[in-house]
Amino acid sequence: MNFAERISFGGENEQPSLWRRLLGISVGLVYLVFPVAEIVTGAITGARAVWAAALLAAFIGLYLATVASAKSFLRRSPWTYPLLAGTTALGVAGALAFGGSWLSLPVYTVVLYGFALPPAMALLAMFANLVVVVGGGLLNHSSADSIIVLGLQVVTLGILFISVRNTRVLTVKLHRAQDEVARLAAAEERLRIARDLHDLLGHSLSLIALKSELAGRLAEGSPEVQREVRDIESVARQALSEVREAVTGYRRRGLVEELDGARAVLAAAGVRARVQVSGTPLPEPADDLLAWAVREGTTNVVRHARAVRCEIKVTYEDGRAILEIMDDGQGGHRGQDGQDGRPFRTGSGLSGLRERVAGAGGEMAAGPGRRGFRLRVEVPA
Numbered sequence: 001m002n003f004a005e006r007i008s009f010g011g012e013n014e015q016p017s018l019w020r021r022l023l024g025i026s027v028g029l030v031y032l033v034f035p036v037a038e039i040v041t042g043a044i045t046g047a048r049a050v051w052a053a054a055l056l057a058a059f060i061g062l063y064l065a066t067v068a069s070a071k072s073f074l075r076r077s078p079w080t081y082p083l084l085a086g087t088t089a090l091g092v093a094g095a096l097a098f099g100g101s102w103l104s105l106p107v108y109t110v111v112l113y114g115f116a117l118p119p120a121m122a123l124l125a126m127f128a129n130l131v132v133v134v135g136g137g138l139l140n141h142s143s144a145d146s147i148i149v150l151g152l153q154v155v156t157l158g159i160l161f162i163s164v165r166n167t168r169v170l171t172v173k174l175h176r177a178q179d180e181v182a183r184l185a186a187a188e189e190r191l192r193i194a195r196d197l198h199d200l201l202g203h204s205l206s207l208i209a210l211k212s213e214l215a216g217r218l219a220e221g222s223p224e225v226q227r228e229v230r231d232i233e234s235v236a237r238q239a240l241s242e243v244r245e246a247v248t249g250y251r252r253r254g255l256v257e258e259l260d261g262a263r264a265v266l267a268a269a270g271v272r273a274r275v276q277v278s279g280t281p282l283p284e285p286a287d288d289l290l291a292w293a294v295r296e297g298t299t300n301v302v303r304h305a306r307a308v309r310c311e312i313k314v315t316y317e318d319g320r321a322i323l324e325i326m327d328d329g330q331g332g333h334r335g336q337d338g339q340d341g342r343p344f345r346t347g348s349g350l351s352g353l354r355e356r357v358a359g360a361g362g363e364m365a366a367g368p369g370r371r372g373f374r375l376r377v378e379v380p381a
Contacts, residue, residue, distance in 0.1 A: 028108075029060060034101035035094070044098065052098060059090040063108060070116055084109075084116055088125075092132050099140020103133050103150045110154050114161025122165075126158035177268040183261075201239075209236040255282060255314065258291040262298040262312060269302045271327070272309045279316030286321045286381040289360055290314065296349045297325035297375045305329025305373055321381045327372040353377070 035056055038044050044052050066083040091105035106129035113122040113129075130151055137147035212233035219225040259275055266273040282290065294312065301310050307329030315322045350366050357364040362379030 028111075029063075031104060032056065032060070034104070035098070038098070038101060048098075052094075052102075055090055055094050055097075059087065059094065059105060059108075062087040062090060063112070066112055066116070080116055084112055087112065091129075095132050095136035096139060099136050099142045100146065103136055103142065103146065104153075106132050107150060107153050107157060110158040111161050114158060115165050119162050119166060122158065122162050126154060126162075129158075130154045173268070173270070176264070180264050180268045183264070205236050205239050209233050212236060255287045255291040255294065258294040258298075259312065259314070262294055265298055265302060266310055271301065271305075271307050274309070274311045275314075276312070277314045279314075279321075282316055282321050283381050285360065286316075286379050289356060289362075289379055290321060290323045290377065292356070293323050293353055293364075293375070293377045294325070296353050297323075299349065300373070300375075301325070301327050301329065307372055316381060319381055321379050323375075323377040325375040326369055329372040350375075 035052070039049050039053055039056075042049075062083055066080060066087055069077045069080040069083055088109050091109045094102045094105045110126050110129050113125045116122075117125060133150050133154055134147055136142075137150070212229050216226050216229040216233065219229055259277070263273050263275060281287070297312075298310075301307055305327045307327035310325065310327040313322075313324045313326075350364075354364045354366075357377055357379060360379050362377065364378075365374070365376045367374065
């Protein structure tokens with residue numbers, strides 16, 4: 001029984017239509033012809049046949065509903081897990097009550113586990129279904145060959161579809177990481193353009209303004225020449241001001257942009273990020289400073305923390321802006337050279353941030369917290 005080519009779930013950015021998914025999964029249901037045959041041929045009779053038909057119809061309905069509810073490997077609807085639980089219960093009931101070909105029902109639920117559950121939970125559920133298959137077979141005196149074959153299908157298909165899901169999830173994360181690399185490369189290119197623009201045009205326009213001012217002094221005896229020279233000086237200074245504004249626009253990334261970038265960077269590194277922002281928008285100086293702090297703190301989490309979770313909180317109240325970055329990693333208990341067991345030492349990035357915070361009249365605290373590393377920046381706004 002090979003379900004690998006029978007079922008189709010979309011990835012994070014690749015979601016087949018509902019009908020396509022249902023069509024794919026329906027092909028795999030062809031193997032339920034054997035339980036149906038037991039009802040039709042009279043192998044199961046009387047009230048048991050009625051209950052068997054109702055159970056099988058409900059199992060197929062819940063199975064298809066579970067497939068339809070799962071939008072992708074990383075996105076579940078609120079109904080996915082309840083539907084999966086119902087499908088599992090019916091599969092267990094059918095296997096224990098009827099045995100024989102009904103032992104294939106847990107095989108179908110194992111396929112769903114591989115797609116819908118985290119790997120550890122999927123493995124536990126797989127082994128639980130293996131116990132159901134063996135127990136149902138022994139309880140109903142099924143042949144040893146059937147029990148062995150279906151038991152092997154539970155294990156092999158369970159491991160197969162867990163591996164398929166992990167591969168697809170890693171592919172999605174790889175695409176996210178590639179997108180983030182492209183975004184960072186674009187940001188670096190913008191900074192290079194800004195730097196070149198400032199170096200080339202800024203120097204030339206400053207020189208023109210200076211020469212124009214000097215020429216105006218030399219032309220004091222000629223009002224018309226002096227007026228034209230002053231116009232040149234005015235245009236040069238205006239152009240210089242516009243170049244500086246353009247460079248500032250290229251270089252500056254505000255707090256909102258840095259928080260969005262932090263989410264993307266942490267997600268690409270496999271860290272679950274939680275960002276909370278409260279209060280009115282910050283004045284530009286405080287916004288710039290906290291943006292730098294977010295960038296520095298996020299970099300430290302990714303490089304040193306080995307964290308699973310990271311929380312970023314920004315609050316603005318009573319004229320003070322507060323940023324807190326907390327993770328559950330090991331960065332606070334590691335030396336600057338990365339060796340475990342060394343006492344925490346502030347690196348150059350945090351040292352520079354501390355100086356800038358102090359220059360703004362604020363306070364910064366960085367070091368081991370209760371679970372991992374904690375960075376707190378408070379500045380007057």
